[in-house]
Amino acid sequence: MLKSDKMSPQLPKQFNHKEIEPKIYKMWEEKGLFMATRDPKKIPYTIVLPPPNASGRMHTGNVLMVAIEDLLIRWKRMKGYSALWLPGTDHAGFETQVTYERELKKQGKSRFDFDRETLYNNIWEFVQQNKGIIEDQLKKMGASVDWSRYTFTLDPHVIKTVHATFKKMHDDGLIYRDNYIVNFSPKDGTTFADLEVKTEERNDPFYYVRYPLLDRKDGEVEFVVCATVRPEPIFIDTHLAVNPSDESKKWLIGRQVSNPLTGATMNIIADSFVDPAFGTGVVKLTPAHDKNDFDVARRHNLPILTAIDMRGKVLNIPEAGELAGLYVTKARKKAVEILQAKGFIEKIDEKYVHGVSVSYKGGDIEPMVLPNWFVKVETLKKPALDAVLNGDITIYPKWREVTYTQWMEEMRDWPISRQVVWGIRIPVWYSAKENPELVVSFLSADGKVLNGTLGDLLKDHNFAEIKNGLQTLIAPKNAKYVISSEDPKLSDSTAEDFLPETDTFDTWFSSGQWPLVTLHYPDSEDFNYFYPTSVLETGWEIIRFWVSRMIMFGIYLTGKSPFKDVYLHGIVKALDGKKMSKSLGNVINPEEYQEQYGTDALRMGLISGTANGKDFAFPKDKVIAFRNFANKLWNMTRFMFMLEESSGVVVPEYSDVVLARGNDADRKIVGELHKLVGEIDTELEKYRFGEAGDKIYHFMWDSLAASYIEHIKDRQDKDVALSIFRYVFKNCLKLLHPFMPFVTEELWGYMKSDDEAELVVNEWPQV
């Protein structure tokens, strides 16, 4: 194809990313170039996009993630794979509900003003309004995702699959109900996942409480002393504990003391969790309100008795005495008064500083024992661990592997219930007739929030009113239930009345099935062709929560690991090298850089900043350097057209014949290019993105621009030199395209002949 019969294009002096990027993305999208086909002659290459929060915005970590995944996908697509990048967004249950409730608060309302269904629908609307933001941002980033295969975690087919998985696990005996100690915040009125709980340093008095020793022998102390910051639930305590290897306390094991508040008899047990060096080396056990104590109680089969209710008040029971009905802080004061009056306070350390659990909304956590749905992980975790150990799955970088293996070894049963509305409801229904002891909270017909057991409430309210106004429900551990997505009454009108479980699944329960649901498991052609996926790319901080669950679900449901490789990128820190945080005011908004320097520069800068999965400071210098690089490419092209025009030569299509007419410089640059192609492939196979990027950068700038172009200026046979330049440059555009898709595609448009495909779907250079 000869170019001389056309006017050479007149390029502006600089690469204008703001103008060109949207134009290019639109072209890709309209031509459907990201759509993957199930071509039996091709090898599939699949990546699932870790779904960002549907109502959120992209942060720097998301940008890095998109840059890396798009690089991999574009590279493999050009190499001839059937490359599919599956997009989607996550409902982000808790996070979104909190955001929505903040909006409600501005309107002077709260979630208690709505029944469950209305609240859900309102949040749905809220999310729909904001959903476009993240999709726009993905497009601006140049993400070559297949939009025709977009999934939202609350799509009907996702819910269907998640429900089916729950049912199957239940049938396989992997789901059970049990009471479990959860992070409950009386102030926020809900439980929080461990992730959502932060520890806050606080100064509280540390009380050394005397427990009178029973059956005291000669020479023995009168009191066993135990230090605590919270004496108020002592009235319910039944046991103290010491460390069995603590010689000075050994004699206490099996002995009894009397409860300093109630006078009831308490036993002293041994458990190695007790730190002999801390406090007095004696621990009081309050299993219903302390995670450790709960675990100890489980191990030793101790009673788990509740002292505090969900409003944060001491229970109104006889044992509570004067404390009954008081809020925790008041009850604590009262308890201290009583103990002091009895002479049971040995001393008070006023300067004690300790960690207190606080929800990230700010409410104090009152650990509580509530019924929960659990996944039994014993049989699931072994194959998931083995998949990594035996090499079915390779984790990059290698040193992160231990994070995974340790977690899988230690993994305990997984509580999957969350008391938030925004999520996939656990598909369980409770018969009203069989479960009068259900604790129900509902919005009555006249707009009041009422609580109580179902049996009691039905005395004054009819069932329809309760069901329509239902907010939350707590079913005792042994409640009778049926598993069904729909109200069982819908399929059998003669059936009894049912109330739905109001708990939703932990988001990791649904996102753990992401590789499956995005491919429409179990019975779709996509699933048959594209599963297992090729590489799972994400930040290392969610390896435990997400990666481990996907591997477990994938193997459990399909018998195959859901992906072959896991690439874990590092966290992008602020310019000062510290973790980005709102309070430090060092959060980087990637859009500012994108706006100023262009998407290509932002992508390449980030990718070049890390290649080994380590955390790294936002590489501002590199972003600027690659903005300059984009402009360099632009001007290389511009200059080539000017030379072609001014020299007036006919530039022949590159071939071995042309090269044979050339000189040593020609052969050298072509040779270097061919070597480069091999090197790029090698680096990318090893996920060494930064190295690969640097090599193209230096070849194009140093060898091609600084050296070869200067050389062309002196050439008499400009036709040969320009032909070789075109050949080398076009191949460089290909190599660079996965890194900097916009500028390369735009320049390709000027360089390509009419019968050549767009760069995004063009062929990767071969040596």
Place this chain on the structure above:
RNA sequence: GGGCUCAUAGCUCAGUUGGUUAGAGCGCUGCAUUCACAUUGCAGAGGUCUCAGGUUCGAGUCCUGAUGGGCCCACCA
């Protein structure tokens, strides 16, 4: 307490299985501008690779220890 990770140029970092004069980007110094790009070009300065031992013909790279950062997990009765 357990685990991971880092320490290389003024700054941010690369350096893959140990192999000749240790690299990049930015910054810095000097020079250059009608003739693609100042988002440019040319030239240059700048490092006893944290410290102490060890293995080796050979160590920035491997081993041991120390010091100082960062992160994760557990715990704080």
